[in-house]
Amino acid sequence: MAQILIDKVRKDFGAVRALDEVTLDIADGEFVALLGPSGCGKTTLLRIVAGLETQTAGRIVIGGRDLTEVPTRARGLAMVFQNYAVFPHMTVFENIAFGLRMQKADPTRIDAQVRKAAGLLHIEDYLDRHPGNLSGGQRQRVAVARALAVEPPVLLMDEPLSNLDALLRLEMRAELKTVLEQAGTTTIYVTHDQTEAMGLADRIAVMHGGRIVQIDTPTEVYRHPRTKFVGGFVGSPPMNFLPVEVTGGEARLGGLPVPAPVTSGALLAGVRPEDFAIVAPDQGLAAEVLVVEPLGSHTLVTVRCDGATVRVVTPEIIDWPAGRRIGLKPDAGRVVWMDPQSEQAVGP
Template sequence: MAVIEIKSVAKSFGSFTALHSVDLAIADREFMVLLGASGCGKTTLLRMIAGLETPSEGEIWIGGRRVDHLPPRERGIAMVFQNYAVFPHLTVYENIAFGLRMKKLPQAEVDRRVTRTAELMHIEQLLKRYSGQLSGGQRQRVAVARALAMEPDVILMDEPLSNLDALLRLEMRAELKGVLAASKTTTIYVTHDQVEAMSLADRISVMHQGRIIQSASPIEVYRDPAARFVGSFIGNPPMNFLPARRVGPGDWQVAGLALSGPSTDADEADFAIRPEDLSLADAGLPAEVRVVEPLGPHVLVTCDVAGHAFRAILDNETRAAPGDRLSLAPLPGRARWFDRTTQRALSA
């Protein structure tokens, strides 16, 4: 059982606090993604789990055992780095076998594990090559195979696909998800790429300024962001936001449009809607078209609504041009509302 518990973990570098008392529980065999922009603390948290950084406060538990005082080799983990860290003077076979030889496993067991993980990563035909003869994608597969060969309780991945081109990232994402599910390990994966996070994760922990803002399934993070930051960070393009004014209990005005919203004592809030949750209607938000981008299956239209940039994803047969005026209606049940002061979600 590789349950991971992070209890009130904080990290400071001098006067700078990189992590503020983070609490997180990760289930056995769960694929957890730490998602956030550069500087949010996600890699610092990963390095503390790995034993490469020491927490300033708090505890880290793996499999019911406290590990924050243990060296990395005693934590039952394997790590895949962003820059591959493949040894250039060793063949692919010896790269995968490196950790196994350090553990002094019998040669037959080394052969078995190297062969099995090479087949999982589709690099069995490359075992006799040196890393200088490999492409970037092949080197990344070697790095993942080396981690899997250790048969660890936990695999940690620090932006392992960021150096690959777009098509190769797509292929590797699909392979990784299948391979890690088959390996039955608990995985923590760090990325700033929301597409990777949405496609790979069982659960996403969105981080911002050293804190976990929301930890939930990909669809919940996407549909029900717990804070305005989550809605503005998740989605391509992200949520639209407009100021809203309360005119009665549960009744709001947004850019002149009357909408039902949360019952709150606040007179102001932020109305939010995703671009794909809008449709053309006779009565809607008044929008003036600024830019039209045909994107194959749909059209992305950037508009001005009450002086705010506002995007809508519409059917690819929509005829719109800069200067046109549209009326955009939110789809029923898709709008979200955020407290103007706390930036946290309000219940409609």
């Protein structure tokens, strides 16, 4: 168990700045997801915490100990790699035992720890097999068991589920959550998949262009994105942004006066697809249906509204042809406001 402090970490690859003064304070036992598109620096940051990459500036402090000058092997961490990196020439048992053997643990402890970790991940029947005989999902379990067997103070995970198929990913996600909650390990989890980050993490650090643009609980990130990028990246389909003109502290959204955080000027109103009510054409924002996609549990309606494409999610089962005219009424209490120039949130 340990607290992690990432302190003003910068990383330059030649002229390219991959990480720009990133600071992140992670509490003991906390699960933080680093979420962002590829190239945002999330994997680089994780590798710097692991010591596999050296930062240009800044400090990594774990459990009060400055690890900046400490080599990877002496940091006492555990990591799960995207491609598992389960050693192909060793049995599952030897793979899980690897970290303990490196610590020169005594054989009875190794045996007990390996069996405990294998039990947690339901792979106790495969201990004598080689990874070549296992499926992707089973190899992933071995990789997680290998990491948990050393009872690490800090667990680093680099897109651990991205090589699994959709159903297996769902299954492993729930299982990981259970296992990691039991273990109580401080975890940094890198992913580009916002549902993984939302589902697993205590807090999400959304990264963009080498910076952390928002760090909050999943609900807060979803409800109150601090930038237009966060609103668009978190949530599927992404948040809609409608340009509005504010006069006298009020914006008009579909004939509905909505109190705005500024008295006048242009703003972007961010509305989640599920925060629209579909009403009669003359009662809200006028929109024209482009596509209707019935998805079973809900329906995704793509409409054209004031020249912009807007996505609406409704629990109703509808079957409208393209070209149908409808009205949209946003839930005024759920609207977030962005400055169109800076793309930063405005208001409380």
